[in-house]
Structure formats: structure tokens, C-alpha cells
Amino acid sequence: MTEDFVLAGVGGQGVISLGALLAAAGRSDGLEVQLAEVHGMAQRGGAVQAGLRLSDKPIHGALIPEGRARGILSTEPLEGLRYLRYLAPDGVLVTATEPEANIPDYPPIEELHARLNALPHAVLVDAVRLARQAGSRRATNVVLAGAASPYLPIRFETLEAELHRAFAAKGEAVIEINLRALHAGREAAACPAL
Amino acid sequence: MRRAPVATDSSGVALITFFDFNHRIQDMTGIVAVPEPKTDPEAELRSAPPDTTLERLLMGDEAAACGALDAGISAAYAYPGTPATEAFEVVLRHSARAGRPVAAWSVNEKTAYEQALGVSMVGRRSLVVMKHVGLNVAADPFINSALVAINGGLVAVVADDPGMHSSQNEQDSRFYADFARILCLEPRDHQEAYEMSRAAFDLSERFQIPVLLRLVTRLAHSRSAVVTLPGEPERPIAKTTDPKSWTLLPANARGLWRRLVEVNRELREWSEGCSFNRLEWSDDDRGLGVITTGIAAGYYQQNLPELGFQPSHLHIGAYPLPQAKLRQLAARVGCILVLEEGYPYLEERLRGILPTPVEVRGTLSGHLPETGELTPEAVGIALGLASRPGIALAGEPPPHRPPQLCQGCPHRDTYAALVEALRDYPQSIVNADIGCYTLGALPPYSAIESCVCMGAGVGMAKGASDAGLRPAVAVIGDSTFLHSGITPLIDAVKAGTDMTLIILDNAAVGMTGAQDTVLPSTRLEPLVLGLGVDPEHCRVLDAHPRRVPEMTEALKQELAHPGLSVVIAVRECIEHARLEKARARRGR
Numbered sequence: 001m002t003e004d005f006v007l008a009g010v011g012g013q014g015v016i017s018l019g020a021l022l023a024a025a026g027r028s029d030g031l032e033v034q035l036a037e038v039h040g041m042a043q044r045g046g047a048v049q050a051g052l053r054l055s056d057k058p059i060h061g062a063l064i065p066e067g068r069a070r071g072i073l074s075t076e077p078l079e080g081l082r083y084l085r086y087l088a089p090d091g092v093l094v095t096a097t098e099p100e101a102n103i104p105d106y107p108p109i110e111e112l113h114a115r116l117n118a119l120p121h122a123v124l125v126d127a128v129r130l131a132r133q134a135g136s137r138r139a140t141n142v143v144l145a146g147a148a149s150p151y152l153p154i155r156f157e158t159l160e161a162e163l164h165r166a167f168a169a170k171g172e173a174v175i176e177i178n179l180r181a182l183h184a185g186r187e188a189a190a191c192p193a194l
Numbered sequence: 195m196r197r198a199p200v201a202t203d204s205s206g207v208a209l210i211t212f213f214d215f216n217h218r219i220q221d222m223t224g225i226v227a228v229p230e231p232k233t234d235p236e237a238e239l240r241s242a243p244p245d246t247t248l249e250r251l252l253m254g255d256e257a258a259a260c261g262a263l264d265a266g267i268s269a270a271y272a273y274p275g276t277p278a279t280e281a282f283e284v285v286l287r288h289s290a291r292a293g294r295p296v297a298a299w300s301v302n303e304k305t306a307y308e309q310a311l312g313v314s315m316v317g318r319r320s321l322v323v324m325k326h327v328g329l330n331v332a333a334d335p336f337i338n339s340a341l342v343a344i345n346g347g348l349v350a351v352v353a354d355d356p357g358m359h360s361s362q363n364e365q366d367s368r369f370y371a372d373f374a375r376i377l378c379l380e381p382r383d384h385q386e387a388y389e390m391s392r393a394a395f396d397l398s399e400r401f402q403i404p405v406l407l408r409l410v411t412r413l414a415h416s417r418s419a420v421v422t423l424p425g426e427p428e429r430p431i432a433k434t435t436d437p438k439s440w441t442l443l444p445a446n447a448r449g450l451w452r453r454l455v456e457v458n459r460e461l462r463e464w465s466e467g468c469s470f471n472r473l474e475w476s477d478d479d480r481g482l483g484v485i486t487t488g489i490a491a492g493y494y495q496q497n498l499p500e501l502g503f504q505p506s507h508l509h510i511g512a513y514p515l516p517q518a519k520l521r522q523l524a525a526r527v528g529c530i531l532v533l534e535e536g537y538p539y540l541e542e543r544l545r546g547i548l549p550t551p552v553e554v555r556g557t558l559s560g561h562l563p564e565t566g567e568l569t570p571e572a573v574g575i576a577l578g579l580a581s582r583p584g585i586a587l588a589g590e591p592p593p594h595r596p597p598q599l600c601q602g603c604p605h606r607d608t609y610a611a612l613v614e615a616l617r618d619y620p621q622s623i624v625n626a627d628i629g630c631y632t633l634g635a636l637p638p639y640s641a642i643e644s645c646v647c648m649g650a651g652v653g654m655a656k657g658a659s660d661a662g663l664r665p666a667v668a669v670i671g672d673s674t675f676l677h678s679g680i681t682p683l684i685d686a687v688k689a690g691t692d693m694t695l696i697i698l699d700n701a702a703v704g705m706t707g708a709q710d711t712v713l714p715s716t717r718l719e720p721l722v723l724g725l726g727v728d729p730e731h732c733r734v735l736d737a738h739p740r741r742v743p744e745m746t747e748a749l750k751q752e753l754a755h756p757g758l759s760v761v762i763a764v765r766e767c768i769e770h771a772r773l774e775k776a777r778a779r780r781g782r
């Protein structure tokens with residue numbers, strides 16, 4: 001069966017790279033993969049969305065049908081809400097909690113968190129803080145990959161291996177930061193109080 | 195979930211799977227968590243032993259480019275434009291490494307196409323890449339090149355943008371291929387984008403016509419595994435022996451036009467038998483025939499399991515249309531549903547004007563939306579399936595988050611100065627163009643009032659001034675100016691028009707990923723002066739936050755000048771600066 005994931009966030013937060021990481025890992029695990037990206041004008045602080053489809057059979061088309069996604073992975077809380085129509089009734093929303101309030105009518109953050117927590121199955125992760133603790137704020141998207149890992153049809157070891165391969169050129173220190181971020185994400189999802 | 199087996203080649207060695215972490219995306223998103231390429235896909239492709247196949251996760255536009263590289267192109271030309279840009283970036287990276295093919299960004303799509311035509315005339319294969327509206331710019335050479343006797347294969351990869359993710363219209367390039375009376379191929383998926391691209395070169399040489407490969411955003415900008423086959427070598431130089439067949443004097447052109455009409459007969463015959471157009475009968479079609487073109491096939495297949503029966507299905511991937519196959523299908527079913535991305539090209543032809551014995555369903559009948567992208571839901575509904583609602587959003591929908599000029603973008607400073615300089619005029623007009631600076635239409639600047647097509651702002655400001663509205667201001671980026679802004683400026687010079695042209699010189703094509711502008715900044719002023727602009731009213735300003743008051747003052751003076759002024763506002767795009775730094779770090 002096909003398992004679909006909507007990836008959401010704001011231009012500059014690494015949504016496309018998150019998709020690239022998960023797509024490569026899915027492929028390494030022997031799955032069929034389609035990754036739909038939206039490029040172009042969405043690069044400058046605008047809403048960015050990607051669709052990741054993973055399957056053990058050929059996938060027909062890159063677009064995720066509404067109401068069927070296994071999960072939404074969002075690097076920003078408001079963006080997490082934007083694509084709910086794609087989420088299956090039993091699907092999960094995994095989102096970072098830190099707002100990117102670069103628009104004048106950004107809703108109050110408490111209200112936003114309350115709306116997210118009211119969803120049937122939401123995992124809120126303070127991904128920015130965890131990424132900083134891991135060594136770099138810029139690993140926020142990798143924290144999110146870790147938090148979503150229990151819901152992905154990808155083995156955790158494959159994600160680790162993918163990070164090793166992806167950052168090989170940047171050296172051990174960068175690999176370590178990203179691995180710490182991945183683990184921190186997974187632990188936070190398992191125990192949301194973290 | 196069961197894991198699909200990893201494919202192996204004939205020697206039993208696992209196929210190499212790797213991922214092209216596209217440099218541009220990496221650099222555009224600007225985060226640490228972007229992996230460096232694990233390995234260089236194209237390098238690996240080239241170094242593969244001649245009988246191995248390779249599998250890679252490629253975007254549709256990259257797959258088309260790889261097909262062209264493997265078809266042995268000698269040269270490739272393009273102007274950046276979403277969603278076609280990445281196709282050419284693959285060629286550029288390959289060319290930088292291997293020294294071949296010749297590849298560089300051109301000043302616009304027309305010059306790109308004409309260069310490709312020259313390559314073809316001397317017998318070698320060439321590729322030209324553009325977005326759909328780019329073909330409007332290249333339309334003159336494109337339409338006329340259908341008449342010449344194409345020698346080396348010439349393929350135009352044109353990416354349409356249904357849904358207008360990053361474009362000003364939804365035009366459907368299939369009409370262009372039809373208009374030029376040439377062959378058009380429309381891939382259904384990534385693998386076919388690669389295969390059709392390769393096949394297109396053979397077809398171009400076989401029928402001696404250019405071939406248009408039509409992509410759409412959703413294919414161009416999604417990734418999937420693509421198996422590539424060993425490449426072919428470049429063709430030797432073999433200049434046409436019949437220059438008459440390339441010289442469209444009326445006397446020659448009449449003969450060549452007759453040839454093209456003749457070739458069209460052959461094309462229609464070829465289209466009936468070609469493997470890209472497939473008719474599959476079903477014993478259980480319940481009187482329904484479904485015709486899909488391009489990527490619509492995927493949306494149809496996705497919905498099929500829920501349908502509970504199997505319509506008879508004609509898939510079309512090659513044009514001109516296979517008319518006999520269409521008639522066969524119509525003879526057997528009572529209703530035909532047409533699923534195509536873009537304009538109702540096929541549907542309109544099936545309907546014609548007079549009543550048809552078969553019911554035709556599509557966008558014109560209201561079964562599918564007439565605008566925007568085709569979606570799996572829309573196809574499901576057209577097939578009579580119920581939609582599946584997702585999770586309902588309680589409360590207010592999230593506010594829009596439009597793209598913005600980067601913090602620190604030089605356009606911000608120019609717009610701040612322009613808005614201030616125009617403040618005291620009771621009326622004015624600002625005609626802009628296409629680029630990041632089009633975002634100046636949005637708050638907080640709300641500085642521009644039009645954006646129509648590449649270069650239009652210059653001519654429009656002249657027109658407004660001719661009509662009597664002053665001050666008339668045109669705002670254009672440096673790359674757009676070189677693309678299509680010089681010729682209207684010549685008109686303004688000749689007329690001595692009272693208008694002010696502001697060239698935003700950021701040394702980059704910002705919107706498509708900060709490619710280099712074809713001419714360096716230092717050449718803009720001499721170029722403008724060379725056209726005959728009065729040196730007193732050609733000013734080069736520094737677009738910097740600290741200089742906004744100075745810019746405002748200079749703009750006020752030029753707005754007040756009752757003649758033509760050109761103001762060049764210079765500062766490098768910050769994305770471009772960042773990319774350059776990254777390139778320097780990587781040592782290239």
C-alpha cells in the first residue's frame with residue numbers, strides 16, 4: 001500500500017531537504033518513492049509544501065489525494081494546520097512548536113497550540129530547542145524526521161545511515177549533530193513532555 | 195510493509211541507488227540539514243561501463259535532460275524559468291565536468307532556440323529548454339523551424355505550469371506543437387520523460403522536424419526512480435548538403451511547406467502505431483471509455499481500484515492524435531471521459547461543433563475543473579467516486595503566507611526610494627516586469643502596478659507616457675532587461691519619451707535560483723549609453739539601506755526631468771552572493 005506524507009513549513013526551514021532525506025532513505029529501504037516539491041516563488045519566506053509517497057508497489061502520480069495522508073510533518077505550527085484536508089482520519093500531525101511569525105496576521109501562539117492539541121492525533125515537538133541542544137538550530141528538520149520516525153515505513157537505522165552518507169563531506173562533527181537531532185526527535189515523540 | 199527487492203543488473207550486482215541532492219535547492223533553502231551530494235549522479239552515469247543501467251531519483255525535468263545527454267547532444271541552450279530550470283542545471287553541471295556538451299544560459303528563449311537550430315544545421319544534436327511562456331518568445335524561430343529540413347536532432351523541452359505555481363498563465367504547449375505542425379511527446383511519468391527525451395532525437399532526425407517534449411509542473415518538480423541506459427556518442431559534423439532546405443525564401447518555403455504537410459501524413463500514421471499511444475479494451479467497461487494524456491494516466495490508475503469496473507482505456511503520449519484509435523474507442527463505448535492536464539485540447543477536438551453520437555465528458559462538460567492543476571480527487575469525482583474528506587479544520591483558516599523579498603534584498607531599498615519619490619505626485623504609473631521584484635506589488639511596498647510578460651514594463655511605461663500620463667516609470671531587473679527590455683528602450687530613445695526606466699541590477703536571475711546574468715553589471719551602463727540615452731540622465735546608484743535618501747533624491751530629479759532617464763540601481767542579490775561564497779568554498 002502507498003503511505004503518503006505531507007511535508008510543510010516556511011521557505012528556508014529545510015522542508016525540501018527533509019523530503020530529500022526521507023525519499024533517499026525510503027529508496028534505500030527498497031520502497032518505491034515519489035517526492036513532489038514546489039519550487040519557484042515559494043522560496044522566500046512563503047508557505048512551502050512537499051508530498052512524499054512511499055509504497056511497496058509502483059506509485060501512480062506524485063500528488064497526494066485528499067483525506068488519505070498517513071501524516072503531516074510540519075516545521076512550523078501554523079503550516080501544520082494548512083494541509084489538514086489531506087490527512088486521513090487516523091493520520092498523525094507531527095509539528096514543530098516554534099512559530100515563524102513573518103506575517104502581520106499570525107494568530108496567537110497559545111491559540112495555535114490549543115488548536116493543534118485538539119486534533120485527534122497530534123505530536124508537538126519543540127524541535128528548534130532540541131536542534132539547538134543537539135548543536136545547531138539548522139538541524140530542526142532532522143529533529144522532525146526523528147519525531148516522525150515511528151510513523152514512517154522507513155527503518156530508523158536507515159535514516160541514521162542516510163545522515164551518515166549525506167553529511168560525509170562535512171565531517172564527523174556535523175554528522176554527530178544531525179544524529180543527535182534525529183535521536184532527540186524520536187525520544188521527544190515517544191515522550192511529548194520532553 | 196513489504197520491501198520491494200533491490201533491482202540487480204545482469205551481472206547480479208545491485209544497481210547503484212543514489213540521490214541527487216540538487217545544489218540549487220540546497221543553496222536556496224540555506225540550512226545545515228541539507229546533505230551534500232553523496233556522489234555525483236551524472237559523473238557516475240558517465241563512468242559506468244557501457245552495458246550497465248543505473249537507477250536514480252530524478253525530477254521529471256532532470257530526467258528529460260538526462261535523456262538528452264544520453265542521446266549525445268553536442269550543445270544545449272536555455273533561459274531560466276520555473277519549472278524548467280533544473281533540466282538545464284543538470285546539463286550545465288555535466289558540461290562543467292565533462293567539457294561537453296556546449297551549454298550556457300542564453301539571453302532569452304529566442305536566441306537559445308536559434309543557436310540550437312544552428313547546431314542542427316551542421317548535423318549535430320541540440321537541446322533547448324524553456325518554460326511555457328518562454329516559447330512565446332521563441333515562437334518565431336520555433337514555428338519557422340518546422341519548415342526547414344532538420345538535420346541533427348533538435349528537441350525543445352517545454353515545461354507548462356498548470357495551476358500557475360510560478361507563472362502568469364496556464365498556456366498549453368500542445369497547441370504550439372500543433373500550430374507548428376510538428377510532433378509533440380508528453381510523458382506520463384519520470385521514466386517516460388527520460389525515454390521520450392531520448393526517442394525525441396531519433397524522431398526529429400527521422401522526420402526532419404523539431405520535436406517538442408511537453409512537461410508539466412507536477413512531473414517536472416517531483417522525484418522518482420529513473421533507470422537510465424548507456425549513452426550514445428555525439429554525432430559527427432555533417433552539414434546539410436541542401437542549403438535551400440534551410441533558406442525560407444518564398445520560392446523554397448512553398449516547397450518546404452508542402453513537404454511539412456506530407457510529413458504530417460506520415461506523423462499521423464506513425465502516431466497510430468507508436469507505443470506511446472496505447473488502447474486497452476476491457477470486457478467490463480460498462481460503456482465507458484477513458485482517454486488519458488500525459489500524467490493524467492497516473493491519477494486515473496490511482497482511482498481505478500475503487501471504481502469496481504474497468505473502463506476501456508486509451509492513453510495518448512504522442513501527438514498528432516491517433517485518430518483511428520480514437521474512432522475505434524468511440525465506436526464501442528457510449529461515453530468518453532477525457533482526462534488531460536492543461537487546456538481541453540483533446541476534448542475540444544473530440545467534441546467539434548456538430549453533435550457527436552458519443553457523450554464526451556471533460557472540463558467543457560463541467561465534469562472537471564476548467565482551471566488549475568488536475569488532481570487525483572478531481573479525476574475520482576469525474577469517474578463518479580465519492581471524495582474522501584480529510585480532517586476538518588475547526589475555526590479560522592490559516593492566514594496566507596505569501597513569498598517575500600529576502601531580508602536584505604536590494605530591491606527593498608529601491609522600492610522604498612521609489613515609493614518616497616512618487617509620494618508628492620497626484621498620479622503616476624509604475625510598470626514592472628517578471629522577477630523577484632514583482633513581489634514589490636505586495637505590501638509593504640505596493641510599489642508596482644503591472645506585470646505582463648518579459649520586458650513589457652518598458653514599452654508599457656512608454657505607452658502610458660505617450661498617452662499623457664506622467665510620471666511614467668518602468669522597473670525591470672538586469673536579466674529581464676537583457677532578455678527583452680533593450681528593444682523597447684530603443685523605441686523610447688528614438689521618441690525621446692518622458693519616462694524613467696529603473697534597472698534593478700542585482701547581477702542575478704534571482705527568482706529561479708540566482709543564476710548569473712549573462713552580462714556582468716559593469717556592461718549595463720555602457721550598453722544603455724550606447725543606445726543613445728543622454729549621459730546626464732543615465733545614473734548608476736547604490737541600492738543600499740543607508741543610501742535610500744540619496745536614491746530618493748536622485749529619483750525625484752529624474753522623475754522631474756521631462757525626457758528619458760535611466761537609473762541603474764546596483765547591488766548584488768544576497769542569494770547570489772551566498773551561492774558564490776559557497777562555490778568558492780567548494781573550490782569551483
Ligand code: SF4
Nearest residue numbers: 600603630704767768
Ligand atoms: S533572491 Fe535575490 S533578488 Fe530575489 S528576493 Fe532574494 S535577494 Fe532579492
